[in-house]
Amino acid sequence: MIPELGHFALALAFALALAQSTLPLLGAHRAEPRLMAAAPALAAGQLLAVLAAFAALLWSFAVNDTSVLGVVQNSHSAKPLLYKLSGAWGNHEGSMVLWVTVLALCGGAVAAFGRELPSALQARVLAVLGMVAAGFLLFILLTSNPFARVWPAPADGQGLNPVLQDPGLAFHPPLLYLGYVGFSVTFAFAVAALIEGRVDAAWGRWVRPWALAAWSFLTLGIALGSWWAYYELGWGGYWFWDPVENASLMPWLAGTALLHSAIVVEKREALRIWTVLLAILAFGLSLLGTFLVRSGVLNSVHAFASDPMRGVFILALLMLYVGGGLALFGLRAGALSPTGLFAPISREGSLVLNNVLLCAIAAVVFVGTLYPMFADLLLGEKISVGPPFFDTAILPLAVPLVAAMAVGPMLSWKRARLWPVLQRLWWAALLAAGGALLCLALEGWRVGPVLGFAGGLWLVAGAAADILDRVALFRRRPFSPLAALRRAAGLPRAAWGAAVAHAGLGVTLLGLAGMGLAQERLVLLHPGESAALAGREYRLDAVRDVIGPNWTAREAQVTVLRDGRAALVLRPERRFFPVGRTTTSEAAIHTTWLADLYVVLGEERDGGAVLRLHHNPLAPWIWLGGAIMALGGGLSLSDRRMRVSAPVRAAPKGTGNGSRGEAVAGT
Structure with missing residues (x-):
């Protein structure tokens, strides 16, 4: 009975998602408050229905209900309870239920924490999330029923893949999905802004917390997956440039660029068109990762599905959402005229460089991952693209990216001078050079370790220099550490979070350099x-x-x-x-x-x-650095200014400023 209730809950969630995707959008178009006000209630209803379905699935696995086909194929009575529960998402059907559960949680979060958003914007955002949810719920109902029955029920199940019976893999997919699906919110904000034809500083403030939360979870998910591969697969490595590994790296790179460009929109109302495009691409790359894993085009321990119908369905969803978003972008981006002029040497200029290099690295990973598949499909040729290609192609892009990361946060907005900043970073440069020389003296010329030690020390020291510069420890006279300590305590947590995240990447680089000497x-x-x-x-x-x-x-x-x-x-x-x-x-x-x-x-x-x-x-520093990066994201997210104090949204020309639709808002 419980599996049937779970299946009914999925069907109910689909109906609610359809209503959520149409009624609020119609209300925003007609400026009807009642229809717009229905969006949060529909999102909450969909969330309750999906949670009921997910709970029914977990119950079926916990009690080892062998009348459910998924339990038979992925569980066994002798398994520990943790692995019985993780078996619920250790297969294709269950993992898609987890996907829509996280998506419904995102919609519920926007409904709960976005109550002060302009009514029309919140309605459009929730409508777009409803469209995404409706597509994936329909995919589950038509091709991937997690509650399919088997009769007669066997005495016991066939067990979960032993490689997946590990605590790391129990928590890796939920964290990864929180990152993947979290970018659906930024995608929804981007599409809503394109429909409205308006991107401003307030929009940048609203988008940034969601991008930051998704990025933090995705960082943890990737780090945990890498750690699992290191200790469980028994090969002694941490990353093999496997296509499924790359599928998680691509949205992380695009999301990192989005996170930084949203800062420019918020502070200077510049890069508006580019930021909207990044929001679409970040979610598009998340969907691409879903397609690669679920379609059966890959042979991997991570790949679950092998039904061509499923692959075609997910490809259709990918084309619908990403293609539709890009088509809307092409139609409406011209209305978002560029604003916020700045000099090349400035904080904005450093963030543009950051975006260009991150997107270039993402493009290299994209081509290296997908070209062998297209070559096999179109030319009938088997091409292997492995670590030598990625290492050689990415290194020239990563070096200037790391070099700029310590300099950028210390530049002024709009216009800056480079030399004074470099003078304040002299000791960080000296430390980085010392690390490189020490590696040369002990191990000889090995490009990866030498650059890794130099880059890691440069980032850690650069993050410390940024904080020291903000508290003016050595720039104020008389020298007063206690006064600097008081200023440090008053620094925004977002400033601490950015420095901690940059230092975390430096720690990861030191770990990678050390592994180069394994x-x-x-x-x-x-x-x-x-x-x-x-x-x-x-x-x-x-x-x-x-x-x-x-x-x-x-x-x-x-x-x-x-x-x-x-x-x-x-x-x-x-x-x-x-x-x-x-x-x-x-x-x-x-x-x-x-x-x-x-x-x-x-x-x-x-x-x-x-x-x-x-x-x-x-070696442990690789994953320690990932945890530190996620901690930095959490620190920034805990800054109340980011969540509440969004700037006042200026009223459009010719309108008043008294309605809720243009009020001060925050997420």
């Missing part, structure tokens, strides 16, 4: 034998059987010796899952935060075992 060794050891790597001895003591909740394993005991003394014991495993008859590798990792000792157990032969040993310097 060492690896593949050895066959018998019990009692050892192998050396990076100043340590790895001794194989024994290999034994281990029994888990829904798996059995062979576990190696490896003692790590330093200067002849035992320092720690690592226990890598090879697990066998009887349900699905799948074997996985469980790496044993010990971190000192300056390096990871990483051991993978391979096959056993001739009475011994194959071990793959890794010494990965600064």
